Amino acid sequence: MKAENATPQVILKDVRKSYGQLEVLKGISMSVNRSEIVSIIGPSGSGKSTILRCINALAPVNAGSINVAGIEVNDPKLDERALRRRVGMVFQSYNLFPHRTVLQNIMMAPLQVLKQNRADVEQRARALLAKVRLSEKENAYPGELSGGQQQRVAIARSLCMNPEVMMFDEVTAALDPETVKEVLTTIRDVAAEGMTCILVTHEMRFAREISDTVYFTDQGRIVESNNPKDFFENPQDDRTKAFLDKVL
Amino acid sequence: MKAENATPQVILKDVRKSYGQLEVLKGISMSVNRSEIVSIIGPSGSGKSTILRCINALAPVNAGSINVAGIEVNDPKLDERALRRRVGMVFQSYNLFPHRTVLQNIMMAPLQVLKQNRADVEQRARALLAKVRLSEKENAYPGELSGGQQQRVAIARSLCMNPEVMMFDEVTAALDPETVKEVLTTIRDVAAEGMTCILVTHEMRFAREISDTVYFTDQGRIVESNNPKDFFENPQDDRTKAFLDKVL
Amino acid sequence: GEVLDKIKDRARVTVCTNVNNPPNVFLDSSGTAKGMQVDLMEDMKGQLGKVVGKDLAIELVPTLPANRVEFLDRGKCDMIFTSLTVTPERQKLIQFVEPYYYAAGPGLQTKKGVELKSWDDVRGKPICSNQGSSWNVPLERDYGVTIVAFQTQQEVDQSLRDGRCIALVSDDSYLQARFLTDKDGVWKDFEIQKLPAFSEGPWGLAVKFGDADLQKALSDITTEWHASGKVIDTAKKWGFTPPKFSYDMQDKYKKQ
Amino acid sequence: MELIAQFFEELYHRTGWNFSVLYNAWEAKKYVNGIYIALELALWGLLGAMIIGALCCFLRLVRFAPLRWLVTAYIEFFRNTPGLAQLYFLFFGLGSYFQLSTYGQNGEPPFLSPFKFVVIGLSLQYGAFVAEILRAGIEAVPKTTKEAAEALGYGRWAALYHIVMPLAFRISLPALGNNMAQIVKSTAMAYAIAVPEALYVAHEIWTEHFNVIEMMNVVLLTYLGMMWIFTLIVRLIERWLHVPGMGR
Amino acid sequence: MTTIVSWFDPGSVWAILIPWFPLMLKGFGLNIAISALSMLIGIFAGAVLGALQMSKIKAIGAPARFLTLFLRNSPWLVIVFYVMFLMPFEMRIGSHWISFPDWVKAVVAFSLPVTGYISEIVRGGMRSVPTTQWEAAAALAFGPVRTAFSVILPQAFRQMLPPTMNLYCSVAMATSLANIVGVQEVITVTQTILTTETKPGLILPAYGTTLVLFFLYVFPISLLSRRLEKIWGKGIQR
Ligand SMILES: Nc1ncnc2c1ncn2[C@@H]1O[C@H](COP(=O)(O)OP(=O)(O)OP(=O)(O)O)[C@@H](O)[C@H]1O
Ligand SMILES: Nc1ncnc2c1ncn2[C@@H]1O[C@H](COP(=O)(O)OP(=O)(O)OP(=O)(O)O)[C@@H](O)[C@H]1O
Ligand SMILES: [Mg+2]
């Protein structure tokens, strides 16, 4: 699936990020092409979420540069909202808005942020709900859904903004195996349509199956990156080996 | 490891349990021998947690009978605390007491409930902490530990009551793969010492490796039970097949 | 009687009174009570002391309308001695001592230049008053006045100055007294309206029902006050113009 | 009505229990009017407090620091001083200085009646409390929810308006309900500046008739009744705003 | 005192007010004493009532809830009046008359509503501790009393602190109602000043002084409560 010679759409150059004394990212460089699917794996606390949060400017970086589809993210005059229209993000903890129904959750941002036409948005939202196989839940509140269902709504909500890049942060970590399956299927569908995807996951098999490139992070650095086959079958770095060894 | 012809230590007979209108357990029967290790697997919401909660009387049953080491659990005059001294339980969400240090968490119940001698309890607690490889954290507060560490403390806390039966409810569901490994190792150690164990888990490989018997629940019923080899290699029921199929 | 015995036992007489009622009773900044009624109380203390054969101390218990009857009934004080107007309804609840010791009618104070010829002229108009004044309800009910009542005299006065009401109502003799003693000219822009007093209510000492001895002793004391002109003298001392009631009583008891 | 009046008049003559408000038409009218005024004070005070509280809450989020200090000073001052003393300050301080409640030359009604002063006083005092409650509510909205809004491209104020405030308001409802009850009780301070609400009238009546105990009972029932009404209103609002999965 | 007075114009309002300050401070001392004592009593009684409210036994829980509701919703004035009405003023022991000081009655009176409010705060606090903690305690064979005191209440403490401090501030300010039982607290003293002194313009400085007194006393308490809330907030993370 890898599109060789394609234009890079997300470029990180030597990105550093500290929380107070703690240096969390110690020089991260990566480059993701249009329509590429990239997985980031690594132990807990190694900075995976922080990378994603830096990319859509939820967390400011201390040094280095990030460029997303031509937008310089660490430009002081950055229009954050313009950036976030192009970069969708789905969180581990779903973060649906509990006071709105499923359909409203999906339609809110396109209507209120992009000021799009209600009829269009509604049509698109319904189509997305169908895609995540939740059409019959459109009037339910998030509190009435199971975890996997909520996660799928969160994905649909992000997609309804028509982003160019989608980021998924451990979206299956708190789910049971069956539901994990449902969510992964949804992500696979999204990826199959040619959207650029960056995903942080603990599901090694899934990462292997879906990615064009796998990055392994440890203690704020990218230790190794490779195509999935070589990465899993023939890891180079000792830390990667130790990690893959522990993961059942 | 299975002890044939042993005396059953936990016996459930046609247990039924409803929450309001919803019948959650629709006639559960099982029997666990002394020193046997039993795994319960099944889809979310199928009643696995409820079975455990009924066994130690956290949830009252509506019909059927439960007998734990000679104690009739649905006797109206049940001495709940006597029962719970014999049955330990570790929860998915750890549930450590956040206002007490690790060592205090482990020692509280033996001191305050069993009124045991402080020196003895302290010695035992330290030994258990060593066993879960957390000796150096004895004065830390739960908030200062990682999820996996907290879960191991929770196991030590339960063990310090010297229960006859230990129950583990999806103790690894919220952990990252590395930490999962740590916790499963601890459970394996416990089981190896001959304690009766009932565990609910989503880690199929682990269930297969450690159990004497595997139960599969779906919609409040036990659909299938067997020794692990036959269960995983040759499932009989369609629902079991479908489930095992979906689990990555 | 029980109460008199108690007074004797303790060598102390306790009196419920409104301590925020100048110049009848008021406290100075050291907490000492002063005023016309305080002078009368002192005299009463001496006379009661003779009755019980002991030197008595006097203790003032500050009261509010909400608690004075309770305090009397339950023995926190031996009597109520304040500007308590006698009404038939009240007579059912407490024992007034006869003869009553004083009387007052309502007086109106306004800015200079306000012409009020009869009580009908204030119908529907706002008049400032003190909360707990016995004129409030009759004025509202019988004369259609809108009473605007505050907790302290300063507030009443301030409200009149601010024009929150066209007049303030108070005991007529109190108003006269304060104009007579107004050395600083605080009230130079104000005047007392000359209206017929629609009622002059007698003030009575009140005790609990059932102690005839105490009642008798107090009755003797008030009788003596009228006969000797003690009330009239004390009132004059505090700047009051004694009411007609006082002179009538003096005549009545002098003759006996 | 006639019968009730007769009954209580009879009661008075027989037993001395003098519920004069219940048979004396003039007093009954005044007292009912007093209750009406108390309710009206409570309603307007509540409205004012909500408006001021919400306004302060917004102003505190503004980035201009002096404005924030000013609002904080207002809140601290009004929360930490007796409401009665505040009322005197408004009425005899500002009111007297600016001649706000002076009757005109020809008896024109004043600019602000004592009633309006009480409404202003209640609004200012309880507005400070509402501001605090709402702030706590905003802080209680999970950070992850706010981030989700940001990630969807919401600006600061849009997120506040569409997502944070609706949630904060629901979270704050119980505390706001308590506050409302407090306002109802505080309407009684109106008696200090001669607004003839229920307690003021009761005071007038027991001064006249000496029937303090009877009137205290009437006052007690009156307030319990008013509180009951307001509790019902809060319940209604709670039910109306209820969202499945939030709270019970 | 006379030196201070001499700083002011003899005719100024402060020259009139300052001689009253000792009496005002004495009154304010009563406000503080009454509020602190009634708070202390109310906290103990309220903790018990709050725990009873949580009881699963209907015959205990329902009356406790009703009592709490009643105590919270009754006007303080009425409660104070009832205490005055129901408590004797003095008792005869042998030949001696022992009288209860008025402030004792005020303390009793204010501890009643405080009990109601604390009861509700305790209930809310206990409910704020996640069910899983109750279950963990049950699974470790803790009994109800141990569960409450060893596990739940220490965790609920942080939740309960701010409303308790707020309540204390309200009580301190409501103690002015103590004049019903005959306590000459600071607002009563202020009113005495305002009836005794005839010079106009005293209202604002007099009430202003009480306002400042209350603020100086209550504000540090509310600051302290914020500080404690932050400190404990760090200890327990959820
Ligand atoms: N807001 C914050 N303030 C301080 N430290 C933080 C903050 N957010 C994250 N960290 C720290 O930064 C490090 C990296 O965190 P990050 O969430 O990126 O890890 P991760 O790789 O996503 O881990 P996980 O798999 O557990 O989600 C951790 O040590 C974490 O404690
Ligand atoms: N307290 C409760 N009140 C009402 N329904 C409940 C309650 N607890 C559980 N249930 C319902 O009972 C059913 C079984 O729940 P249970 O927790 O036993 O499932 P489980 O097999 O443990 O699922 P999971 O894998 O998600 O933990 C579910 O449908 C659940 O919604
Ligand atoms: Mg992460």
Ligand SMILES: [Mg+2]
């Ligand atoms: Mg479960």
